[in-house]
Amino acid sequence: MLTIEKLNVDLASNRILRDVSAQFDDARTIGIVGRNGAGKTTLLRSIMGLVKARSGSIRFDDRELIDLPGHVRAELNFGYAPEDRVIFPTMSVEQNLRLPCEVQGQSAQEITERLQTVLKVVPQIEPMLARSGSALSGGQGKMVALGRAIMVGTRVLMLDEPFQGLAPKLSQEYALALGRLKELQPDLCVVITESNVKLLGSIPDQIWTIERGSLTLNT
Ligand SMILES: Nc1ncnc2c1ncn2[C@@H]1O[C@H](COP(=O)(O)OP(=O)(O)OP(=O)(O)O)[C@@H](O)[C@H]1O
Ligand SMILES: [Mg+2]
Numbered sequence: 001m002l003t004i005e006k007l008n009v010d011l012a013s014n015r016i017l018r019d020v021s022a023q024f025d026d027a028r029t030i031g032i033v034g035r036n037g038a039g040k041t042t043l044l045r046s047i048m049g050l051v052k053a054r055s056g057s058i059r060f061d062d063r064e065l066i067d068l069p070g071h072v073r074a075e076l077n078f079g080y081a082p083e084d085r086v087i088f089p090t091m092s093v094e095q096n097l098r099l100p101c102e103v104q105g106q107s108a109q110e111i112t113e114r115l116q117t118v119l120k121v122v123p124q125i126e127p128m129l130a131r132s133g134s135a136l137s138g139g140q141g142k143m144v145a146l147g148r149a150i151m152v153g154t155r156v157l158m159l160d161e162p163f164q165g166l167a168p169k170l171s172q173e174y175a176l177a178l179g180r181l182k183e184l185q186p187d188l189c190v191v192i193t194e195s196n197v198k199l200l201g202s203i204p205d206q207i208w209t210i211e212r213g214s215l216t217l218n219t
Contacts, residue, residue, distance in 0.1 A: 030190065082160050087148075101152055
C-alpha cells in the first residue's frame with residue numbers, strides 16, 4: 001500500500017504539488033486525471049524519487065520513502081513508464097527491457113524468466129526484441145515502455161499518459177495487455193495518468209482528479 005500525506009513539491013521555487021494526500025491500495029487500478037500542467041508527472045516522479053519533496057510523507061508498506069534516493073527506491077519494485085518513453089536508441093529492445101532488472105542486480109536467469117512473463121502480457125514486443133531502440137514507431141515505443149516498466153514493476157506500476165496519441169487499435173491492445181497483467185498479478189497496484197478521462201474507459205477502479213497540484217478522490 002502506498003500512502004501519501006501532505007506532500008508538497010516545489011520546482012524552480014513554484015509550488016507544484018500542494019498538500020497531496022492519497023492512499024493507493026494493492027490490487028487497485030487508479031486513474032489520475034488532470035489537464036496539462038496540473039502536476040501528474042511531478043506526482044509520479046515524486047513517488048519514484050526523481051524529484052525531491054519539500055515536505056510531507058510517502059510511505060510504502062509502512063516504510064518512509066521521502067528521503068530515500070531514487071536508486072535505493074529501485075528495490076521497491078516500482079515500475080515507471082514516463083510519458084516521453086525514453087527508449088535507449090543505441091540498445092536493442094531486448095537490452096532496453098533487461099536494463100532495469102540488471103540495475104537492480106537480478107541474475108540473468110531471473111531476468112529471462114521475467115522477460116517471458118512480460119512477453120505473455122505484451123506479445124507485440126516479441127517480434128521487436130532484436131530491433132534497435134531507435135527503430136520504433138511512437139506506438140511501438142509505448143508498448144516497449146510498458147514492457148520495460150512491467151519488468152521491475154511487480155508491486156506498483158506507474159504509467160504516465162500511456163493512451164495519449166495512441167491509435168484506437170493500439171489503445172485497445174494496450175488495455176488488453178493491462179487486463180492480462182492484472183490476471184497474472186492481481187495484487188499489483190497500477191497508477192495511470194491521463195488528461196482526458198475518456199481515454200481511461202473502464203480501466204480504473206478509482207479515479208482521482210489533480211488540479212493545480214491538488215489531488216481529490218472522485219466520488
Ligand atoms: N523542471 C521544472 N521546473 C519548473 N517548473 C516545472 C518543471 N517541470 C514542470 N514544471 C511545472 O510544474 C507544473 C506541473 O507539471 P507536470 O509536468 O507535473 O504536469 P502534468 O500534469 O504532467 O502535465 P502534462 O499533461 O502536460 O504532462 C507545470 O506548471 C509545469 O510548468
Ligand atoms: Mg505530464
